[in-house]
Every structure is written in C-alpha cells, then in structure tokens.
Amino acid sequence: MTDAAKWDLRRMYPTDELWNEKLNATLLKIDELAEQRGKINSSAEELFKTISLYESVFQDITDLAVFSRSNFDQNMADSAAKALNETLMTAMTAVGEKISFLAPEFMQGNYESFENFCEQLPELKKYDTFIKDFLAKKEHILPEEQEMLMVRMGDIGSTFSKIYDDLTVNDVEYPTVKDPDGNDFAAIEANYSIALGNPDRAFRERFFKALLGTYKKHKNTLTSLYYGSVKNDVFTAKSRNYVSAREMSLSDNFIPETVYDNLITTVRENTKPLQDYIELRRQVLGIEDAVHFYDLFVPIVSDVDRTYTYEEAQELIINATAVLGEDYTELVKRAFAERWIDVYPTDNKQTGAYSTGSYTSYPYILLNFSGTLDSVFTLAHELGHSMHTWYSNHTQPFIYCEYSLFCAEVASTLNELLLCDYLMKNTTSDAEKALLLDKKLNDIRSTFYRQTMFADFENSTHSMVEEGYPLIPDTLTTLHGELNSTYYGEKFVVDEELRSEWSRIPHFYRAFYVYQYATGIAAATAIANRILTLGAPAVEDYRRFLSGGGSLHPIEMLRVAGVDMESPQPILDTIADFERTLDQLRPLLKK
Numbered sequence: 001m002t003d004a005a006k007w008d009l010r011r012m013y014p015t016d017e018l019w020n021e022k023l024n025a026t027l028l029k030i031d032e033l034a035e036q037r038g039k040i041n042s043s044a045e046e047l048f049k050t051i052s053l054y055e056s057v058f059q060d061i062t063d064l065a066v067f068s069r070s071n072f073d074q075n076m077a078d079s080a081a082k083a084l085n086e087t088l089m090t091a092m093t094a095v096g097e098k099i100s101f102l103a104p105e106f107m108q109g110n111y112e113s114f115e116n117f118c119e120q121l122p123e124l125k126k127y128d129t130f131i132k133d134f135l136a137k138k139e140h141i142l143p144e145e146q147e148m149l150m151v152r153m154g155d156i157g158s159t160f161s162k163i164y165d166d167l168t169v170n171d172v173e174y175p176t177v178k179d180p181d182g183n184d185f186a187a188i189e190a191n192y193s194i195a196l197g198n199p200d201r202a203f204r205e206r207f208f209k210a211l212l213g214t215y216k217k218h219k220n221t222l223t224s225l226y227y228g229s230v231k232n233d234v235f236t237a238k239s240r241n242y243v244s245a246r247e248m249s250l251s252d253n254f255i256p257e258t259v260y261d262n263l264i265t266t267v268r269e270n271t272k273p274l275q276d277y278i279e280l281r282r283q284v285l286g287i288e289d290a291v292h293f294y295d296l297f298v299p300i301v302s303d304v305d306r307t308y309t310y311e312e313a314q315e316l317i318i319n320a321t322a323v324l325g326e327d328y329t330e331l332v333k334r335a336f337a338e339r340w341i342d343v344y345p346t347d348n349k350q351t352g353a354y355s356t357g358s359y360t361s362y363p364y365i366l367l368n369f370s371g372t373l374d375s376v377f378t379l380a381h382e383l384g385h386s387m388h389t390w391y392s393n394h395t396q397p398f399i400y401c402e403y404s405l406f407c408a409e410v411a412s413t414l415n416e417l418l419l420c421d422y423l424m425k426n427t428t429s430d431a432e433k434a435l436l437l438d439k440k441l442n443d444i445r446s447t448f449y450r451q452t453m454f455a456d457f458e459n460s461t462h463s464m465v466e467e468g469y470p471l472i473p474d475t476l477t478t479l480h481g482e483l484n485s486t487y488y489g490e491k492f493v494v495d496e497e498l499r500s501e502w503s504r505i506p507h508f509y510r511a512f513y514v515y516q517y518a519t520g521i522a523a524a525t526a527i528a529n530r531i532l533t534l535g536a537p538a539v540e541d542y543r544r545f546l547s548g549g550g551s552l553h554p555i556e557m558l559r560v561a562g563v564d565m566e567s568p569q570p571i572l573d574t575i576a577d578f579e580r581t582l583d584q585l586r587p588l589l590k591k
Helices: 016-034 044-073 079-098 102-106 111-120 122-135 144-157 159-171 189-196 201-217 219-239 245-251 257-268 272-285 310-320 326-337 373-393 405-425 430-466 473-488 515-534 536-548 554-560 569-589
Strands: 176-178 184-186
Touching (some): 044 079, 044 111, 144 219, 176 201, 219 473, 245 430, 257 430, 257 569, 272 473, 272 569, 310 326, 326 373, 405 515, 430 473, 430 515, 515 536
Antiparallel strands (some): 176 184
C-alpha cells in the first residue's frame, strides 16, 4: 500500500514528542484558566478573558484528541499509540476537575449582566448565542463540588465503551468459515458487507451465524457492559435534574422529545412498505422459506457483479456532487490529493468508517475500502461529513464551528442520494438501474427503518432501568427479537443469533445517537428533492446550512436548508420515497 492511500496524520504532529509538548502547553493554559476562579462575573474584561481562554483550551484539546484517537485507530495493536491516547484521556479527567468551577460560576451571572458587559466591551457580543444557550441549562448545572464529582464519574462512565472496544476488537477471537470456493474466510466485522452481499446463501448463513454467534458467546460480559453504560446514563441524568436520560441527551441540542416519539410512532405505523420489500426480495431471490437477516444485503440483480477501484470511486463522487458548486468539487479533489483519507483495511485497524477533524486540521476520513458499490457510497458519505466540517470550520469562529449530532448525518446522506441519482441518470442498463434502486431501498431500510428500530431499543432499555428493572441477557435478546418481528413482519425469521445482534452495535454506548441517522436521512431526502427540483436556490440554502456549524439550534439550522423536522412530513416523505422506489424496481425485475 502506497502512502497516497494513507492519511497524513503526521502533518498535525510530526513526532509524538511534539504532541506531548502541545499537551503540556495546553495544560499550562488550563492552569491559567483555573486562575479565573472567582473572577468570571467581576467585569467585562474578566468574562472575556475567561471565555477566550476556554475557547482556546478546547480548540487545543480537540486537536490533540483527533490525532491521538486517529493514530490509535489506524493500528489498535500499537502500544505507543494506545499509550498516547490513554495519556490524553487521563489528563482530561484532571483538567475537568481543575475547571469544574466554570459552569457553576458562569451560572451565577445572568443574561442582563452579560448585555451590560457587552456595552462596555463589544468584543463580547460574538458569544451572545453561547451565553444564551448556556444559561438555558442553568437548572442542570450543579454546585462546584458536585460538578467535580460528575467529572470523575464521567471518566468512569466512559470506560464501558473502551472495554467494549478492547473486547470486540483486540481480545475476542473470531472464527473462520469456508467461502464458496472452500477457502478459509474470517468471520470478522471488516468482512461483513462482502460476506452478506455474496450470492451464495449457505455462505452468507455460515458467516452471519459465526460472527453473531461469537458475540452471543460473550453475552454475559456484553450485557454487563451495556447495563453499566445505561445505568451511567440514568445516573448522570438524575444527578443533573433531568426527568430521563433521553431528555438529557436531546436537550443538549435543544431537540424536543416529540421529535423522537414522532419518529418511532410514524415508522411503527408504516412498516408495511418495508415488509412488502422483504417479500419482494424473497420472491426474486427464489427463497422458498422465509427471509432471514443474512438475505437482506445480497443484490437481487444476479447478473450485475461489478467492483470499483478507488480511482473510479473518486471520479464518480466528483461528478455526482458537482451540482453543489465548483468550490465544493475542488475541495473534494483536495481530499484525495492531500491524503485526508486512510483508504484500505489493514491489520488491527478500526473497523467501519468515520470522518474526524479539529478546527485547524484536515477533516480526516478513516475507511476500509473494499471495492464494492457499498464502499463507493461509504466514501461519498464520509466526504459529506468532511465537507460539512470544512465549511463550518472555515466560516464560523471555533465557539460555533461544531455542528450538532442531529445535523451530522444530513450532509453525508445527501452525498449518497446525489451519487445514486447520478448513477441512475448515467446508465442505460435496466440491470444496473435495478441494482441501484435495490441499493437505495436497502439503504433506507438500514439507515431509516433499522436505525429507528435501534432507537426504539434504546428507548426501551433506558426506560426499563429508569423504572428499576435490571437488564439481563434474556431481557435484551427478547426485546431485540420482538422489535425485529415488529419492523420486518411475521414472515421474517428472527434467528437466535439475530436476537443477540444488539451486542455488536457500538453506537449503543453513545446513548440516543442512532435515531439521528433516521432523522438525518429524512432531512437529507427532503433537501435532495429540493436541489434536484429547484436547482440553484435550493443549493444556496443548503450551502448556508453547510457553513452554519452550530450558530443556530439544529431544528432552526435545518429550516435554513428548507426542512421542518418538528413536522412528521419529512418522515412520511421518506416512507413515500421508499414506496416510489419499490414501485420503480418491480417492473425492472420482470424484464
């Protein structure tokens, strides 16, 4: 593998020594920030100094964290990289204790006094939204000593996710199965999409049961880890005077809980299109019995078997996203040329894909590109994140550059929708059109319906713990099995291994995150439809969204792009889009 296929992380810190120097300098800056204790609200100058120091410190911390985590993820068996990452996490616990006084002391002020300070020192005005949002959470900020304890508990709470990663990535031994040619094939997460997309059903079944069966063997440990994580969520919410862990999570981004309930209720009431799609797959694949989970990923167009080089994937994405503007295209080209991306799977590399970046770094991308159509779409997806990060970072001050989790999946999913539209318009092959339509249906199934099901699962598990019920393996497997039956229908077989699938979802250790995949695809679908029908005005609205960062609350930011997520309409429109796509696919399959 050439260096061109690896990200250039060392552009941030050429040596570990330089990273450590930056950490030490940041810790000194934090000491300076700690010296502001008792001074914050004393004058406009002291308030400005405190917020400016806070902003600078967390810009540095983000930079350090992006490097240490990404450096570790590229080789999770690298002890030096792991030590660097652990060093930062340990240091941040101490940092949290040092500055735990900030929130309670800030809360002693009020917005009227802030406005008076702004008249004395106009430079403070840029922090107006930051102060308003902070003061809005006043009732959830604790006295200083309690805040210090919450910092310490937060460090303990984060270990559940770290133990999960160590267990599932480094310690668990995954089996091999025989591929269709009789060769050994590793039943690991990195091979998931390749194996489940294989036309050989017996191989798909072997792989699925081997991989999920491995998680099942560790069900007691994994249950204890997840139960501990949920209990930590509930403890934190109660300690901060929230009614529930869900309220705490959603209120952080000013998302009404009705948005969450609306998603689950609307999708549950509209599972028939999904079940119709499952039945169509059964018929086309010639499955005499019922459909199993391992039947959901294989293309139902058997005579299309194409792989893509990384270079081909780049060209397709450049062309597909050209509608978003010349500068957008040039930025995508820079991502490829300047080594923002770690492209291929390697030993001990973190599985999956993600985009990351600090205010001053490239918005880096970790991939595990395998040449499948899914890999091309994953690249488009992560580039959407990185473009969003770039435009926000280069438009907004650091204090407002970070876009919310609720908006995070919009830009990425929009890129996928534009890529699908481009490929559809540039093929004359009915078989390829059918493949793309099936890909779109499967993406909506996995990103919209499936992630809503996961959100349903999280909602139930947290409610159980809040009501005093323990989480044991049988409780979790039963719940997950019942949800699969509810969403996929009675004719769908819930294998014993699938009932344990909850245990392979790392996102569950970031509570109430996954629902945003579903709301994200709904918002992205609405924006894509606007762009493809209205053209320039819709692109202009979307570009304002990309550049907005966190300068508005998420619901308001999406309104800038022309979408109202407080309404059920984007959810219903996504379901309607699913039905239309299914109607387009049916006649093509008969040819």
